[in-house]
Amino acid sequence: MTHTFELGRLFDPSSIAVVGASTKEGKIGYEAMENVHDFGGRVYPVNPSAEGSIFGASFVGSVTDIDDDVDLALLCVPAPIVPNVIEECGEAGVGAAVIYSGGFAEAGEEGVEIQRRMTEIANEHNIALLGPNTSGFVVPRTELFGSFATGVENFPPGGVAIVAQSGGVAHSLAFQATRERRGISAMVGLGNRANVGFEEVIEYFDADPETGAIILHVEGTDDARSLLQTCHDADTPVFAYKVGQADVGDFAASHTGALTGDHALYQAGFAQYGVPTVDSTSQLLDAGHVAASAPLPDGTNVGVVTAQAGPGIIIADRLKQAGVSLPSLEDETTETVNDILPGITYSANPVDTGRPMPEFGAVVRAVATDENIDAVLVYELHEAALGFPIEELDGLAEEVGKPVVFATAGPESDLAPDRTELEDAGVPVFESPERAADAVATLATYARLRDDAAPAGVIDDA
């Protein structure tokens, strides 16, 4: 898709107009205004029937009345008047607009026509349209809260760009990430994708130095090949969660007006274009988090080190089911491990130390430096007296150029400070053996698919 708008005016604006700004709490025009009012740039509430001011800013009657270059307009007005507002935005030189309301292509013939007109006008004026039918976007690093939802000001800044077809799913993902203390570079709900689609947003965040991974929630798109090609061309790792394995087509069409399409074709297409797919929102977040915060593996060989056999078996089982290999360790590694822990419970791969112990970090280091190993997954129940082997693991991942991922469980009060230190030392920490295994398996799959990935244009239209 070719476009002439600049997404920087959407995601990194200097000035914002809130059209339909309202003093009535609970209305979208109030919530959106509340969320952007202390954004670092200039903010203009627009409402022809309002007087006075809101959050310290005076109402103006129209975007055309603003004596300033407005980059972004947030439209909190009903569908039927949106085309006119976009026309005014065009006259005023606005560069981008978010359209929150529904009643467009997802809502039958009339809505389809409104969306067509609005998009035509926007394209004439080079206006990027996020939505319609979206709850918006957030860029935590710049405190840009272009969403009407409450609580979005606490999303922690970080390296994962969330790009979801559904605004609701975008917010659900971002709140989940926040609860688990994982940083995001942006959260974007695409909605009906009038002229800003997956492709444009992926390209933008691929070029964003703050973004280390892009995660996609996909219901369906009319041009799957274009989406796949964009993912393929991105240097940043992209992971996708394609919804609609079962038949949910009718309901999905009522949502963002998109067809869910043939699930198997999508899955195959993503694989062929180098994009691992996952089966849940948690897996999507987890893969993004590890990819953004640790080195990527060069291959699919995983070394597992566990202090408790039971969770270690769960991890090994899960990795193998996902097609990941647990190769033999080099003789040198096995010797080192046996030197560190004579009589060790199980010194193949997985390495099972039988219990947490002071030497545990040295064992992990030995496995991480093994040439047969592309990624390391560690399980250790937290023991208050011992803590985690933070010193041995600090910087290890960077040093060996492989992800080192930790899974654990324990009492929150003891665990929390050690978890923070370990994450700061470059080791992502999970509190479920399966989630850690799934994340590592997804990264290993990324390595495999990127090796195999097809060049442009060899896949049939999905």
Add this chain to the structure above:
Amino acid sequence: MTHTFELGRLFDPSSIAVVGASTKEGKIGYEAMENVHDFGGRVYPVNPSAEGSIFGASFVGSVTDIDDDVDLALLCVPAPIVPNVIEECGEAGVGAAVIYSGGFAEAGEEGVEIQRRMTEIANEHNIALLGPNTSGFVVPRTELFGSFATGVENFPPGGVAIVAQSGGVAHSLAFQATRERRGISAMVGLGNRANVGFEEVIEYFDADPETGAIILHVEGTDDARSLLQTCHDADTPVFAYKVGQADVGDFAASHTGALTGDHALYQAGFAQYGVPTVDSTSQLLDAGHVAASAPLPDGTNVGVVTAQAGPGIIIADRLKQAGVSLPSLEDETTETVNDILPGITYSANPVDTGRPMPEFGAVVRAVATDENIDAVLVYELHEAALGFPIEELDGLAEEVGKPVVFATAGPESDLAPDRTELEDAGVPVFESPERAADAVATLATYARLRDDAAPAGVIDDA
């Protein structure tokens, strides 16, 4: 399996001896003593080479020196001397013992022989043996912390009995439950199952009025039919997580000395005997939590109500993949919903209200009372101004005799108080659409399997 010991002396003792109690912090004999020292009954530290006292109790040289009926002995001594200690326990009339140490059947020929001797002696004296090779058990309600792990005193009391083949997995599950504020009636790590196996523990907690669901972590057992028959005979819902779908047999054998067996046969066996199986520790906990805290569904028809289409599609997709049906609603229900919300986004099943709104609770109630529906799953992003429809949902599940399950996301500070109120109102709350869907699907599967479940003895040995 017939046995003559009493598991009440293990899980509900009046007096405990800690054999190998130690004043050295970090040693199992210290940690176990610390965990039980202010247990409500009498506690005796036993160590022939220690003098003085520990946690206010005087050391004795042997269990035979204790002038009291000792119900339970916690053995913190190495494998080779365990048979002799069990012999002394027998002389002293001890009713049950937990053997923490490894070096038994999981560790080669010599260990197999030690385990055989120990078990023979225990059986002669009617002593129940938990382990060997386990980190123990916990009964939160009576503050009985028969584990040597730290932090177990914070497990919240509740209705789920965790029965895990691996002590490490038992603890991992209990810490996960604690982190997610879910109560457990007991956590049991079976280890090598010398004479207390799945069957005995399931029977015990099936008869426990505090236990509303039993969740099993299974690596493998020599007598699968006996396990299956016990699950089948239990009135309490049982859910199982069978590990070992991929080939992890060697490593598993090194763990609790058990074969993982043929995974597909186990899965089929569980299904035939009325036990839903799950694929992760989270799914296991989630199914147990809902079964213990809400009415069980009578069938597999689920009604979905969502305030945001995107997460609703994820839920519908996930439910359908799990073989759950989303039937049409009764005409009366559709009319009621359309009366409550004229112009509603999607009034089939799922019902999509498009946004959270004050009428949301009334819509959920309408679907819950629909005769076509056996269970209700609701998704609503939390909005601070609106909260959850607690008043409308309070007691609804009991009233209609169906589980009503909520999934949400939102900022923790706003969400937490509403979540607690909703859970107190009888509505389990999840913060991931997939986890809620998986839990409801597992309960629906339980209803289906219990209808179909085979009578005793019709399955081949698995």
